[in-house]
Amino acid sequence: MDKHINVFLEQQKDDSLRILRPISSKAGAVIKIAGKEYVDFSSNDYLGLSNHPEMIKTAQEASAKYGTGSGGSRLLSGDRTLFHDLEDLTASFKGKPSSLVFNSGYQANTGIISALYSKGDAVFADKLVHASIIDGILLSGARLFRYRHNDMAHLEDLLKKESGNFKKSLIVTESVFSMDGDAAPLKDICALKERYGCSLMVDEAHATGVFGKNGSGLAEETGTTEAIDLLMGTFSKALGSFGAYLACPERVKQYLINTCRSFIYSTALPPGVIACNIKAIELVRKEDGRRKKVLMLSSLLRDGFKAKGLKVLGCTQIIPVLAGENARAVKMSQDLKNAGIRALPIRYPTVPKGEARIRFSVNYDHTDKMIKDAVNAIGNG
Ligand SMILES: *Cc1c(COP(=O)(O)O)cnc(C)c1O
Numbered sequence: 001m002d003k004h005i006n007v008f009l010e011q012q013k014d015d016s017l018r019i020l021r022p023i024s025s026k027a028g029a030v031i032k033i034a035g036k037e038y039v040d041f042s043s044n045d046y047l048g049l050s051n052h053p054e055m056i057k058t059a060q061e062a063s064a065k066y067g068t069g070s071g072g073s074r075l076l077s078g079d080r081t082l083f084h085d086l087e088d089l090t091a092s093f094k095g096k097p098s099s100l101v102f103n104s105g106y107q108a109n110t111g112i113i114s115a116l117y118s119k120g121d122a123v124f125a126d127k128l129v130h131a132s133i134i135d136g137i138l139l140s141g142a143r144l145f146r147y148r149h150n151d152m153a154h155l156e157d158l159l160k161k162e163s164g165n166f167k168k169s170l171i172v173t174e175s176v177f178s179m180d181g182d183a184a185p186l187k188d189i190c191a192l193k194e195r196y197g198c199s200l201m202v203d204e205a206h207a208t209g210v211f212g213k214n215g216s217g218l219a220e221e222t223g224t225t226e227a228i229d230l231l232m233g234t235f236s237k238a239l240g241s242f243g244a245y246l247a248c249p250e251r252v253k254q255y256l257i258n259t260c261r262s263f264i265y266s267t268a269l270p271p272g273v274i275a276c277n278i279k280a281i282e283l284v285r286k287e288d289g290r291r292k293k294v295l296m297l298s299s300l301l302r303d304g305f306k307a308k309g310l311k312v313l314g315c316t317q318i319i320p321v322l323a324g325e326n327a328r329a330v331k332m333s334q335d336l337k338n339a340g341i342r343a344l345p346i347r348y349p350t351v352p353k354g355e356a357r358i359r360f361s362v363n364y365d366h367t368d369k370m371i372k373d374a375v376n377a378i379g380n381g
Helices: 003-011 053-066 074-078 081-094 105-116 131-140 152-165 186-196 218-222 250-259 271-286 288-307 326-338 368-377
Strands: 023-027 030-033 036-040 098-102 122-126 143-147 169-174 199-203 230-234 244-248 318-324 344-346 356-361
Touching: 036 368, 053 271, 081 098, 081 244, 081 271, 098 105, 098 250, 105 131, 105 169, 105 199, 105 230, 105 244, 105 250, 122 131, 122 152, 131 143, 131 169, 143 152, 152 169, 152 186, 169 186, 186 199, 186 218, 244 250, 271 288, 288 318, 288 368, 318 326, 326 344, 326 356, 326 368
Parallel strands: 122 143, 122 169, 169 199, 199 230
Antiparallel strands: 023 030, 030 036, 098 244, 230 244, 318 356, 344 356
8 A cells, every 4th residue: 555654654643543433332321332331421412312312213214204314415316305395494493584404514614615716715713613714715715814712803804904805705704613612702793794794604514413402503692693694403413313504595506506516416415314404403393391401400510520630622512621742641541431421622723732531412412410520520531
């Protein structure tokens, strides 16, 4: 094989080589890896919907009725009434005129940004946005400006200096950040967007299903839905299924159907997945106790860590505990693992040097006891 592969693999120290660890069984928050059981704090299945009996029944019934695959892209033979039902429902859930379904969040972000922006345009992105957003900007050929995380003064500075030099400008942020577990100041960003005549795209991957009175996300909770031009999110996290959506004006949807390469050149999601996405939105609306419990347990875990003198970031169901150097994060995670708790280290270069952390995600299936055990086990190694 190519020499560069060997060189790369040998250069990675033991603690930085990424490896796959298959889960052999899962029951609620308890998973089994290599024959040992752990309480899992690493899953994005925030509401526990991936194991909801109604979701499983929906997947089975839709597969029996429509088959397991969709047979082509939406523009060929893959389109079904079910997709249109989901898009109508998603639009109303998110409070936008229309929506378009994508095969994954990664494909949505790379496809949407590269279809709508190109050379001569500028994109202003929060320093911590997801890799799929960065890849979309690179693919677009637009000029990328990164502002310090949630730093409105820095964003305004860049907008003031640069936005006038480009044909059109986009600001892009996540609403709930996956690595810091904090929230973007959406109202302030909306004000800047208006002042400088830009468009705004918000990725609600980690907020959908968890925040907002109806569980539709942080845009709903902060009353910023109307001001956000492109409201993107996924069905793959709290919604317990797969795929992604963009909620947007009808004409943007029509434009993307005609120009977005990740939409055009990929087979449509299977009917069972689409049916589950519909069911998931219904369940989020109906079972609001799920998100309330997640946020309640999140406060419990966050306060428990703080009471132990640990440095904790954010304000959501994602709870990063600062460890410092990579090696310390690895050791803390290993100690937790020995205590039967799975919470993974996030290291440089994913996060800045010296800010390695253990990331806990709280799920509906966690119990008070699991939360207390995690607080007791951390940092005691
Ligand atoms: C997970 C995630 C994505 C990608 O979504 P997938 O459906 O897993 O491809 C995009 N953006 C953010 C912020 C995410 O956390």
